[in-house]
Amino acid sequence: MRVSTVTTRNLSYAISRGRLSNGLRVVILPDPTSPVVAVAVYYDVGMRSEPEGRTGFAHLFEHLMFQGSANLKKTDHFTHVQGAGGVLNGSTHVDYTNYYEVLPSTATELALFLEADRMRSVALTQENLDNQVAVVQNEIRVNVQNRPYGGFPWLQIPPVLFESFANTHDGYGSFVDLEAATLEDAQSFFDRYYAPANAVLAIAGDVDPDQVMAWVEAHFGDIPKRKGGSPAPFAEPELTEERRSVVHDTLAPAPAVALAWRTPDPKNLTTYLPYVVLTEVLTDGDASRLQNRLLLKDRIATSVGGYLGIMGEPLDARDPTPLLLEVHHAPDVEADTVIRAIDEELERLATQGLDQDEVDRTVARMTARYFRDVDPVLGRATHAAVFEQQRGRAELVNELPGLLAKVTAAQVKKAAGTLRTDNRAVLELRPGSPA
Amino acid sequence: MTRTVPALAKARAVRLPAVSDTVLDSGLRVLAVRRPGVPLAEVRLRIPFAAPAKGSATHVARAHLLADTLLSGTEQRDANEIAVALQGVGATLSVNVDSDRLALGSSVLLDGLGGLLALVGELVTSATFPKREVEGERDRLVQELAIHRSSAGVVAREALFARLYGGHPYAQDLPLSDDVQLIKPKQLRALHAARVLPAGSILTIVGDVTPARATAAVAKALAGWTATGSEVLMSHAETQVSRATLLVDRPGAVQTTIRLGGAAPARTDADFAATALANLVFGGYFSSRWVSNIREYKGYTYSPSSGLDHPLGGSRFVAGADVATAVTAPALLETLYELGRIATSPVGQDELDRARRYAIGTLALGTASQAGLAGTLSQLAASGLGVDWLREYPKQLNAVTVDDVLAAAARWLAPTVLTPVLVGDRAAVADSLQGLVELEFG
Known part of the structure; x- marks a missing residue:
């Protein structure tokens, strides 16, 4: 049972783009199939850019962007979008912060107005800042502190793998830092990073591109040009020896272990995509190398996962970025037993390689999953926005499947050879309190 | 300007x-x-x-x-x-x-x-x-x-x-x-x-x-799938209302997990559309009273939400919020207040209209992808509903009045018809809760 050809499965969404005189980049993907539209704004600032002493600030600021703007009071943003039949959210990542709405296409201009209003200016009060600090602290409680494996490994392994503040600090933030945040901090963060020239606006769905561009001009065009803060490079030297660390989790009933390596710069897709494919060869499904070995053959694990990027978003992160493996195992299995089995599989892949057939079927499923991501207008808008922001090429929305299909078995083998014992970080999670 | x-x-x-x-x-x-x-x-x-x-x-x-x-x-x-x-x-x-x-x-x-x-x-x-x-x-x-x-x-x-x-x-x-x-x-x-x-x-x-x-x-x-036999139907699930609030101890927990649940009308029931709108105005979407109250004004929680779901044995309403341990009693008080308010006082016409547009709009969003449409049709079919429901339901929503919402909320969302459960640090929260509700410990 095989698909006859996994060759080029490129998509053919129409894409048009523009740039306003204030520097805002605009990408439009019209599609009349359903009467809905997605509007996404990507600001080129994430957790890595927040200042020392202000851990969690990029995320806190994302919350503040919903608290009022040039012409809108607190709660207005939500009321307008949802009252028009739409949904909305924002999220903070290591290298960007995004805001989006998905609505009936009758509300396209409304969504553009709302995003323009908060790009123009954010309206902050001490009361709203205090309120959102409390909300974010509760977000951290529910997602990290009161949850088994909360923050494992995404908040806990960066300090083992990296050195610099930018790459190692907890992007959710310490309660002390969150409580220290001031209105002045917020205003200067806005001024520096939320400039039109530091943003990409993407619109996908049931729209006429000329009409949309006219609305964009009308609502965003007179936002003053501000000096945009382009992200600083976060590069740092590779590890030269294995680093290990242990965390304890009083809520967790069973241990887990995470391994992380640095990948090549994601900017160069030719050398990076083999790592994206390698991750899936290792961990996607029962036929993958590590699931097969740890779950089916040795039965020493409860679950096996692998992903690229600290937040599991292979095509959304800048350099440096990790390849991570995460294995949960029973208390009577030693972490080293799990690590040894992984080492053997990596060694086997690096020395014996794999058939092109194994690469092709892995890519077939990656391609299908990618199609599923971009079928909804929101997935299309968010992929286009981040491709445009980090790579200057929204067209990758259409081109990515073709690029994946070009990855060869030799490239995957070579990539596996770089996941060595002497350049990795290992983090064990042990249930209970430290002895 | x-x-x-x-x-x-x-x-x-x-x-x-x-x-x-x-x-x-x-x-x-x-x-x-x-x-x-x-x-x-x-x-x-x-x-x-x-x-x-x-x-x-x-x-x-x-x-x-x-x-x-x-x-x-x-x-x-x-x-x-x-x-x-x-x-x-x-x-x-x-x-x-x-x-x-x-x-x-x-x-x-x-x-x-x-x-x-x-x-x-x-x-x-x-x-x-x-x-x-x-x-x-x-x-x-x-x-x-x-x-x-x-x-x-x-x-x-x-x-x-x-x-x-x-x-x-x-x-x-x-x-x-x-x-x-x-x-x-x-x-x-x-x-x-x-x-x-x-x-x-x-x-x-x-x-x-x-x-x-x-x-x-x-x-x-599937030509070979010919096994015979008939479907086992799920029996009707009668819900019971517990007046006392159950507190399950989670020593040291930094938050208390609040859940309240009860019966709800099925999608085919006459007051379903009105109940769905009452749920939205109460806590079913971000622009709701409950979210505004305990998150956007009081900062007690990150993610309060309520919703209706439709198992075949009987639909149910569940409201849930994870609140900071120190504010457990006030958060429960506000929750009971908002449930009581929607069950006893009419909602504003503008609140109703926004909720209505949200319900109709998100129905369209949910079917605007292949996966969304497949999931929606599959779920509807299991409840005995066809694709026509996607056209009929907006009509029902459009016909709902403020009085309909009040009647539906009084029947399904009132604090007296819901069963409350808390999971939290008993030593830290029990005393202050005793002043508000009758507690049982689990």
Whole structure:
């Protein structure tokens, strides 16, 4: 049972783009199939850019962007979008912060107005800042502190793998830092990073591109040009020896272990995509190398996962970025037993390689999953926005499947050879309190 | 300078997808819709899997392990061959079970649809449940259940359902580890033979393929699925109201997990649309009173939300928020206040209109992708509703008045008809709660 050809499965969404005189980049993907539209704004600032002493600030600021703007009071943003039949959210990542709405296409201009209003200016009060600090602290409680494996490994392994503040600090933030945040901090963060020239606006769905561009001009065009803060490079030297660390989790009933390596710069897709494919060869499904070995053959694990990027978003992160493996195992299995089995599989892949057939079927499923991501207008808008922001090429929305299909078995083998014992970080999670 | 918020453009008439609806000789019902877009097909197969009234816990345990081991082998292929075959056609295939049904969900590259359906045909007719794989998955399921139950949300959900449903199968929808440990492969084979039947099963396909071709492909691939027998229907789940608030101790917890649940009308009931709107105004979306109150003004919590869901034995309403330990009592007070307020005072016309537009708008958003449409049609069909509901429901929503919302809220959302459960640090929260509610400890 095989698909006859996994060759080029490129998509053919129409894409048009523009740039306003204030520097805002605009990408439009019209599609009349359903009467809905997605509007996404990507600001080129994430957790890595927040200042020392202000851990969690990029995320806190994302919350503040919903608290009022040039012409809108607190709660207005939500009321307008949802009252028009739409949904909305924002999220903070290591290298960007995004805001989006998905609505009936009758509300396209409304969504553009709302995003323009908060790009123009954010309206902050001490009361709203205090309120959102409390909300974010509760977000951290529910997602990290009161949850088994909360923050494992995404908040806990960066300090083992990296050195610099930018790459190692907890992007959710310490309660002390969150409580220290001031209105002045917020205003200067806005001024520096939320400039039109530091943003990409993407619109996908049931729209006429000329009409949309006219609305964009009308609502965003007179936002003053501000000096945009382009992200600083976060590069740092590779590890030269294995680093290990242990965390304890009083809520967790069973241990887990995470391994992380640095990948090549994601900017160069030719050398990076083999790592994206390698991750899936290792961990996607029962036929993958590590699931097969740890779950089916040795039965020493409860679950096996692998992903690229600290937040599991292979095509959304800048350099440096990790390849991570995460294995949960029973208390009577030693972490080293799990690590040894992984080492053997990596060694086997690096020395014996794999058939092109194994690469092709892995890519077939990656391609299908990618199609599923971009079928909804929101997935299309968010992929286009981040491709445009980090790579200057929204067209990758259409081109990515073709690029994946070009990855060869030799490239995957070579990539596996770089996941060595002497350049990795290992983090064990042990249930209970430290002895 | 004050700028004017743009008005909404006029909506076009809703165009419903054309759904082909065929019952095969075996009794399997096939729904198919052509929806162009990406070159994928979305497949959903629902097989009725209701627990019997007697021996429900045993059934739940076996049903979960059956779902976990269905892909472990057929008469034609072993587990690895199945996994490789799925990859080869770009398919993800999930198997999961709840109190009502066993569900196979897949998305597959369009030119692999035939291959995927052939595999589904094997799974429903000749799954083998090999001893080694069953034992391995059994141990894994026990581990997973332990991890699952270490989460406060799961503890709260289990406590709520136990109170709400008493002796009905819905009272315990997660397996107990002790029941899982005892399972033998032959018991899974017997359960498969008895319950994986075409009668009452519904297969939905959405993708860039004509309904005729899709239906023919299903008929061919599942021609061997001829097992006879009739569907076991889920019995009506009568809910019980507990006046006292149950507090489950989670020593040291930094938050208290609040859940309140009760019965709700089904989508076919006369007051469903009004109840759905009452839920939205109360806590069913971000612009609701409850979210505004305990999150946006008081900062007690990150993610309060309420909603209606529709298991076949009876619909239910559940409201949930995880609040900082120190503000547990005031957060519960505000929750009871907002429930009491919507149950006793009319909502504003503007609140109602916003909720209405949200309900209608998100219905369109939910069906605007292949996966969304497949999921929606599959769920509606299980409740006996067709695609027409997507046109009829907005009409019902448009007819709802402020008085209708008040009546619905009084009946379904009032604090006196809901069962409250808290999971939190008893030593830290019990004293202040005693002043507000009657506590029971669990």
